[in-house]
Amino acid sequence: MALSALFLLIFLLQHFAINITSVFRADTFNELSHFMGTNPIVQYVFQPILIFGVIFHFTMGFILEVRNKQSRDIRYVKYNGNANASWFSRNMIWSGLAILAFLGLHFVDFWVPEINTKFIEGNWEGTMAGIEGLRYHTELVHKFENPVRVAAYCIAFVFLAMHLLHGFTSSFQSLGANNKYTRGALRKFAVAYSILIPAGFIIIALYHHFNIH
Amino acid sequence: MKLTLKVWRQKSASDKGRMESYTLDNVSGHMSFLEMMDVLNEQLISERKEPVAFDHDCREGICGMCSMHINGEPHGPDRGVTTCQLHMRKFNDGDTIYIEPFRAKGFPVIKDLVVDRSAFDRIQHAGGFISVNTSGNTQDANAIPVPKHDADKAFDAATCIGCGACVAACKNASAMLFVSAKVSQFALLPQGKVEAKRRVLNMVEQMDKEGFGNCTNTGACEVECPKGISLENIARMNREYLKASLSSE
Numbered sequence: 001m002a003l004s005a006l007f008l009l010i011f012l013l014q015h016f017a018i019n020i021t022s023v024f025r026a027d028t029f030n031e032l033s034h035f036m037g038t039n040p041i042v043q044y045v046f047q048p049i050l051i052f053g054v055i056f057h058f059t060m061g062f063i064l065e066v067r068n069k070q071s072r073d074i075r076y077v078k079y080n081g082n083a084n085a086s087w088f089s090r091n092m093i094w095s096g097l098a099i100l101a102f103l104g105l106h107f108v109d110f111w112v113p114e115i116n117t118k119f120i121e122g123n124w125e126g127t128m129a130g131i132e133g134l135r136y137h138t139e140l141v142h143k144f145e146n147p148v149r150v151a152a153y154c155i156a157f158v159f160l161a162m163h164l165l166h167g168f169t170s171s172f173q174s175l176g177a178n179n180k181y182t183r184g185a186l187r188k189f190a191v192a193y194s195i196l197i198p199a200g201f202i203i204i205a206l207y208h209h210f211n212i213h
Numbered sequence: 214m215k216l217t218l219k220v221w222r223q224k225s226a227s228d229k230g231r232m233e234s235y236t237l238d239n240v241s242g243h244m245s246f247l248e249m250m251d252v253l254n255e256q257l258i259s260e261r262k263e264p265v266a267f268d269h270d271c272r273e274g275i276c277g278m279c280s281m282h283i284n285g286e287p288h289g290p291d292r293g294v295t296t297c298q299l300h301m302r303k304f305n306d307g308d309t310i311y312i313e314p315f316r317a318k319g320f321p322v323i324k325d326l327v328v329d330r331s332a333f334d335r336i337q338h339a340g341g342f343i344s345v346n347t348s349g350n351t352q353d354a355n356a357i358p359v360p361k362h363d364a365d366k367a368f369d370a371a372t373c374i375g376c377g378a379c380v381a382a383c384k385n386a387s388a389m390l391f392v393s394a395k396v397s398q399f400a401l402l403p404q405g406k407v408e409a410k411r412r413v414l415n416m417v418e419q420m421d422k423e424g425f426g427n428c429t430n431t432g433a434c435e436v437e438c439p440k441g442i443s444l445e446n447i448a449r450m451n452r453e454y455l456k457a458s459l460s461s462e
Contacts, residue, residue: 080285
């Protein structure tokens, strides 16, 4: 669980680093997207590892939740969870489910069409009829035209921030990499990462939405 | 002050149990929570009713016997205290107080507020010990140099009284804080190195057998622990466990 979490944290940073270029320079975003979409190591090594990592993470999350629920067969009549633990830490399953629902939307939006273009239609050129040069930036901007989709993305990233606010430090604690020397600095870095990265994704979605209109 | 008490009553382990309501007058703020429970029991006895069964022993916060879940928190709303050290001045006149036993699959209720915490004993038996040569050539423990930092950490971990508040507070009913304190107090000292690998593997295995949940690092255990056992111990136990799992015997 913790290892897959750390892997996904690194993936998220890489994903953000590429996506943010779409705000500043369309050509850079197109080139990076084309590289990621056509490089055989990325496609045939990293992509399956990523898919496995995502499936492993949420499957283990569900198993953990079910097993932990069974550990207290009779519930308390009065339970004051807020007195000793944050809402985020106690509700990882709900923020995780919201992120999983978003992943479904994200796959339908980007991953499925991409797989269809490359593996079904056999177009590995990164081109599209009616578009000069590479197609990735145009497709991205087009997706963020719909305000409902933009709103769904923004809400999903708020849930992601909640998930990360606990999950980041929790993964280090589970691996034993947490002591009095690292605890403070790790917490600060985790809070910064958990807020800045999802906020950055929200800014990208909003930027493209309002830039069109 | 006048209080309304909602107390868990359960005749035996097989009984279903239910909350019962009692009204108590003239409760002094200077009373400890257990003294207040004594007054309740005297009232129940005078009314020819069954008194409430609850665990207690030293009444000075060192034995770890008292085990009540008060208003949604183990040992009540105060921090760094056991139920016997909780004073009624923490409550207000007219308050309703919910009193329940510690809830966990590993802590079955015996009667009313009394739970069976022998699971902790079995975890201790699985590895919470060191082997000492008692042939007559035993080395004086004080002659073995131990870094001050390590000694302090080991003693901090050893202050765990095994009350089970960590389990009661955890949303997963996990016993990780207790087990990690017992692992840490030996793992940090040279005397504990001999059985280090077997200790952590066996104690964690026994913890899982007893039906306690998995740690999701909410930190509720650390907040509610009357002895302030740190989450650092859980990280240390995780390190010990990984190390023991990856190395050969």
